[in-house]
Structures are given as structure tokens and as C-alpha cells.
Amino acid sequence: MPRLPPSLFWRARREISPMATYLLKACRDLESTANELRWIREHVRATPSPVFPGLRTWNLCERRGKGVPLQYVLGTQPFGNLDIKCRPGVLIPRPETEAYTLHLASLLSQEQQSSPAPLSILDLCTGTGCIPLLLLSSLLTPPAAPPKITIHALDISPLAISLATHNHAHNTALNLLPPPTPQTPHTLTFTRANIFHPLPAPPHHQQPGGTIDLLTANPPYISPAAFATDTSRAVRNHEPRLALVPDTSTSTLTDYAAAYNCLPQDIFYARLLECAAELRPRRVFLEVGDMAQAVRVVGMVLRDGGAGLGGYYATVEIWRDEPEVERVEMRRIAGREVGVRGEGKGRGVYLFQGDV
Amino acid sequence: MLRPLTRLTVSLRLARAPTHAHHGFPAAAAAPFTTTTAAPLKQMPPRPKPPPESDLEESFLKGSGPGGQKINKTSSAVQIKHIPTGIVIKSQATRSRSENRKIARSLLALRLDELANGDQSRTAIVGGAKKKRSDSAAKKSRRKYKKLAEEAAEATGKETTLKQAEEVDVEEGKAAEQEAAERVMQSETGNNTNAQK
Numbered sequence: 314m315p316r317l318p319p320s321l322f323w324r325a326r327r328e329i330s331p332m333a334t335y336l337l338k339a340c341r342d343l344e345s346t347a348n349e350l351r352w353i354r355e356h357v358r359a360t361p362s363p364v365f366p367g368l369r370t371w372n373l374c375e376r377r378g379k380g381v382p383l384q385y386v387l388g389t390q391p392f393g394n395l396d397i398k399c400r401p402g403v404l405i406p407r408p409e410t411e412a413y414t415l416h417l418a419s420l421l422s423q424e425q426q427s428s429p430a431p432l433s434i435l436d437l438c439t440g441t442g443c444i445p446l447l448l449l450s451s452l453l454t455p456p457a458a459p460p461k462i463t464i465h466a467l468d469i470s471p472l473a474i475s476l477a478t479h480n481h482a483h484n485t486a487l488n489l490l491p492p493p494t495p496q497t498p499h500t501l502t503f504t505r506a507n508i509f510h511p512l513p514a515p516p517h518h519q520q521p522g523g524t525i526d527l528l529t530a531n532p533p534y535i536s537p538a539a540f541a542t543d544t545s546r547a548v549r550n551h552e553p554r555l556a557l558v559p560d561t562s563t564s565t566l567t568d569y570a571a572a573y574n575c576l577p578q579d580i581f582y583a584r585l586l587e588c589a590a591e592l593r594p595r596r597v598f599l600e601v602g603d604m605a606q607a608v609r610v611v612g613m614v615l616r617d618g619g620a621g622l623g624g625y626y627a628t629v630e631i632w633r634d635e636p637e638v639e640r641v642e643m644r645r646i647a648g649r650e651v652g653v654r655g656e657g658k659g660r661g662v663y664l665f666q667g668d669v
Numbered sequence: 670m671l672r673p674l675t676r677l678t679v680s681l682r683l684a685r686a687p688t689h690a691h692h693g694f695p696a697a698a699a700a701p702f703t704t705t706t707a708a709p710l711k712q713m714p715p716r717p718k719p720p721p722e723s724d725l726e727e728s729f730l731k732g733s734g735p736g737g738q739k740i741n742k743t744s745s746a747v748q749i750k751h752i753p754t755g756i757v758i759k760s761q762a763t764r765s766r767s768e769n770r771k772i773a774r775s776l777l778a779l780r781l782d783e784l785a786n787g788d789q790s791r792t793a794i795v796g797g798a799k800k801k802r803s804d805s806a807a808k809k810s811r812r813k814y815k816k817l818a819e820e821a822a823e824a825t826g827k828e829t830t831l832k833q834a835e836e837v838d839v840e841e842g843k844a845a846e847q848e849a850a851e852r853v854m855q856s857e858t859g860n861n862t863n864a865q866k
């Protein structure tokens with residue numbers, strides 16, 4: 314990264330505040346420096362503490378200036394209408410994830426409007442729990458609340474599971490998620506599990522043999538090489554590698570790579586598609602890192618390794634960063650016409666049993 | 670009636686108070702942040718409605734990088750363009766993408782109202798009231814910060830000069846004004862929630 318000119322630090326000091334000079338090191342331009350200083354001050358104002366506010370602001374700016382992500386410094390990230398708590402050791406939710414989660418919720422809501430039915434959702438690699446929490450909150454928003462929602466979410470990391478559980482309670486306490494009522498019975502459970510092992514039996518409230526309506530996953534999808542060169546410094550130095558890079562030091566994962574003949578960054582998709590073949594969810598959405606990875610995953614779905622998934626899902630799409638934008642281009646992948654929906658970078662692969 | 674405009678960029682930055690208040694579910698206990706709902710402004714013109722979505726072109730301003738897990742941006746700036754007039758509104762008021770989208774639409778509604786109604790627009794009328802309030806807020810905050818800075822200097826033994834206190838003061842004055850604007854927006858977004866109840 315090029316060094317910032319000293320004149321920029323003077324301008325930050327003069328035009329924003331002396332505290333801005335700390336932030337500038339991490340923010341790197343005056344506009345985001347001013348924004349972040351404002352958000353830090355608002356946080357200090359909104360959270361009571363016996364410590365003098367000026368000192369707290371100063372300390373937070375200093376930590377941020379050392380490159381710690383703002384979400385870890387402030388302890389939160391807004392996600393849809395929710396307030397998601399963030400802690401070191403658990404990946405910070407990204408805006409791209411927010412965009413497709415809201416789009417998935419609106420597809421499910423539309424369906425509920427014409428034919429209300431109980432919904433069952435499974436989220437793998439849940440992290441902070443942001444995806445199932447936002448799905449739940451959006452689905453419960455009138456007018457199309459389903460009669461019953463059952464969500465099950467898994468992660469290998471105990472830190473993630475305890476944070477996700479805390480996020481559920483936190484957003485319920487803030488009144489952003491309603492507590493279950495006899496009119497809208499819903500359950501959301503977070504369980505620690507390694508998805509490369511047989512998935513834990515569905516919790517008691519999920520009928521055996523019942524179909525899953527939606528399977529979501531935002532798995533680690535960065536190769537070791539790209540981790541070293543393509544990730545931003547805040548990500549590389551402060552976010553958990555476990556959440557970002559498939560761990561190829563374990564034989565379970567390398568066995569998958571060998572069996573499915575896939576790249577190290579694609580290993581989770583081999584396993585996730587295996588889960589999809591077993592559970593046959595009506596819809597599947599898997600986040601990916603870029604268009605090239607999206608095309609590879611579609612290839613895995615359509616070829617034999619996808620265990621006949623190509624025949625099972627009438628709709629196979631690639632979603633870009635903004636899938637709600639009404640634009641679909643067709644692209645031929647592995648002998649099939651695949652819709653590429655929305656605007657922005659390639660962000661995920663969507664499978665649906667029905668037609669769009 | 671709107672005069673067609675060539676291109677006009679309005680970029681407003683607003684301070685953000687916690688946004689939890691306006692999406693609450695009616696069933697449960699009140700959120701702890703309901704204090705952010707401002708006292709209703711007296712005899713203000715009604716909030717202008719944002720134009721239909723079909724008149725808008727929205728873009729999310731992000732860097733040219735890969736996005737997703739590889740980077741971690743803190744701001745989710747949103748830009749909307751009103752196609753009939755060419756007006757462009759950018760909002761990076763909050764850390765919330767969803768909130769910025771709503772704020773951009775409210776700002777656009779106010780801007781269109783200004784163009785259509787001039788002196789009689791909500792912004793013009795609210796603006797008069799806002800100035801009065803922020804003048805007195807700035808005075809209060811100046812006194813408060815001088816006092817706090819003196820206390821802090823004693824308490825911590827750190828060198829906190831009055832000059833520093835004054836710098837904080839200027840900043841806070843600006844923030845107070847921004848917050849007043851934010852309260853306007855919040856009472857407006859509050860209308861949405863009321864409609865839901």
C-alpha cells in the first residue's frame with residue numbers, strides 16, 4: 314500500500330479533528346475518516362460508560378487506526394434491520410450477504426402470499442447467525458408471515474455458536490425480532506457441528522422426512538494463495554482464517570478435493586452439494602467469491618458429481634451482488650442455459666426446484 | 670409542477686442515532702432506544718412521499734475490489750437517481766445499507782418538494798425551526814465541553830487544553846445541526862412503522 318502524504322494528515326487534523334489523524338491510517342481518505350469518526354462518536358454517546366467520552370473516543374480511534382476492523386472496535390454491524398454483534402474470532406457480515414439474504418426472503422414471502430405453508434430452513438457455516446436471523450426477521454414482517462418457521466443453523470466454531478445465540482437474544486431484546494407466539498410459532502436453533510461429518514439429526518421439532526425449503530451457506534471460499542494476495546489487510550490480520558480459507562491441513566478436506574477433483578477453494582461446495590443431494594431442499598443458495606467460482610460451482614451441480622442435482626433443480630442461476638435488479642443474461646455452462654441475475658460481481662449459485 | 674433539471678447532485682450527510690426504534694415489532698416490549706423518536710414538530714407540513722421505485726435508478730457505491738469475504742468495507746453508501754428530473758442523491762449517513770436506502774429516498778422526496786413548493790416546502794419551513802434549535806444547542810454544548818475538558822484534565826492528569834475543548838466544540842456544533850436534520854428524517858421514517866401497526 315502506498316504511503317499517505319503528510320499533507321493529508323494535516324488536512325484531516327484541520328478539517329475534521331485531531332482524532333481523525335489516527336483514523337486516516339486505516340480509512341485512507343478524508344470522506345471515510347469523517348464518516349467513521351462520526352460513527353465512533355455516536356457509539357460513545359449511545360453507550361453509557363463511567364469513562365469520559367473524549368477518552369473513549371480517543372481509545373476507539375486509536376484501535377481503529379491500528380487497522381482493527383471498525384465492526385470489532387464498535388462491536389456491531391447493521392445487517393438489514395438487525396443489529397449484529399461482532400467479536401474477534403467470528404467473521405463480520407458483509408453487505409453482499411445482506412443483499413441476497415433480503416432477496417431470498419422476498420422470494421419466500423411472495424410464495425407465502427399465494428400459498429401460506431410452514432417453512433423449514435437450514436443454514437450451514439452460520440458465523441454470527443446473520444443469515445438465519447435476517448431471514449427470520451424479514452419473513453415475519455407482515456403481510457406474508459408463514460404459519461410456522463423452523464430454522465436450524467450450524468457452525469464448527471464454538472465462538473460463532475455462542476455469538477449467534479447471543480445475537481438471537483440481543484435482537485429479540487431490541488424488539489427487532491418478535492418472540493414466538495401461538496400465532497407465529499417459530500424456532501431458531503444454533504448447533505456446533507462440522508459439516509464434513511454426518512449432519513446432526515434435525516432437532517425434535519422438525520418432522521422426520523419433512524422437506525427443507527431453503528438451504529443457505531456462505532462457506533470459506535478463498536484459496537491460500539488468494540488469502541495472501543487478494544484480501545485486505547484488515548481481513549487478513551484480524552478476521553479468522555477458519556472462516557475464509559478451507560483448511561487443507563486436514564485429511565477430511567483434502568480427501569474431498571481428491572474425490573471431487575476440485576480446487577482447494579472449492580472444497581466446501583463439494584460437500585455442500587453432497588448435503589443438497591441428500592436433503593433435497595426446494596431451494597439452495599451458496600455464496601461464492603467471484604464469477605469464475607460461480608461457474609465452477611454450477612459445473613459441479615450439473616456434472617455427475619452433483620449426484621443428479623442438475624435434473625432435480627429446474628432453475629440453476631448465478632446471482633450477482635445485487636440480485637433484486639431485474640436483469641438476467643443467459644450463459645451456457647456445462648451444456649445448459651444458466652441465468653445470470655442482477656448487477657455487480659458474481660456472488661452466488663441459486664438452485665430452485667420450480668421455474669422462476 | 671417540476672421544472673426539468675439537467676443534473677444536480679445533492680449530497681447530504683446526516684448524523685445517525687441508533688436506528689432500532691423504527692422497525693420494531695408491535696408485539697413485544699418497547700426498544701430501549703425509543704428516545705430517538707423526536708417530539709413532533711409543531712404544524713409542520715406533512716412529509717412528502719418518495720417517488721415510485723420505477724422512477725429511480727439505484728447504485729451501491731463500492732470500490733473496484735473483489736468484494737465478499739476478501740474485503741471488509743465499513744460504509745455502504747447508496748446513490749439514487751430520479752430519472753424524470755436527473756436529481757442524484759447520495760447517502761452515507763449510517764453504517765446500515767438498508768437505512769441509507771431509506772434516507773436517500775426521504776432526501777429525494779424533500780428535494781422534489783423544495784423544487785415544487787419553494788418557500789412553502791417542508792425543508793424551508795422545518796429549516797427555520799431547525800436553525801433556532803441548533804443555535805441554542807451549540808451554546809449549550811460549548812459550555813458543557815469546556816467544563817468536561819477541565820474535569821478530564823484534572824481527573825487524568827493529561828494535558829487537555831481549552832483549545833482542544835474548543836475544537837471538540839466546533840465538531841459537536843456541526844453534529845448537533847446534523848442530528849436535528851436526522852430527527853426530521855426519523856420522525857418521517859417513523860410514519861412507515863405506524864402504518865404497519
Ligand SMILES: C[S@@+](CC[C@H](N)C(=O)[O-])C[C@H]1O[C@@H](n2cnc3c(N)ncnc32)[C@H](O)[C@@H]1O
Nearest residue numbers: 404406438439440468469470507508531533556
Ligand atoms: C465465511 S464465514 C460465514 C459466516 C456467516 N454465514 C456470514 O455470512 O457472515 C464461514 C463460517 O464457516 C465456519 N466453518 C468453517 N469450517 C467449517 C466446517 N467444517 N463445518 C462447519 N462450519 C465451518 C466458520 O467458523 C465460519 O463461521
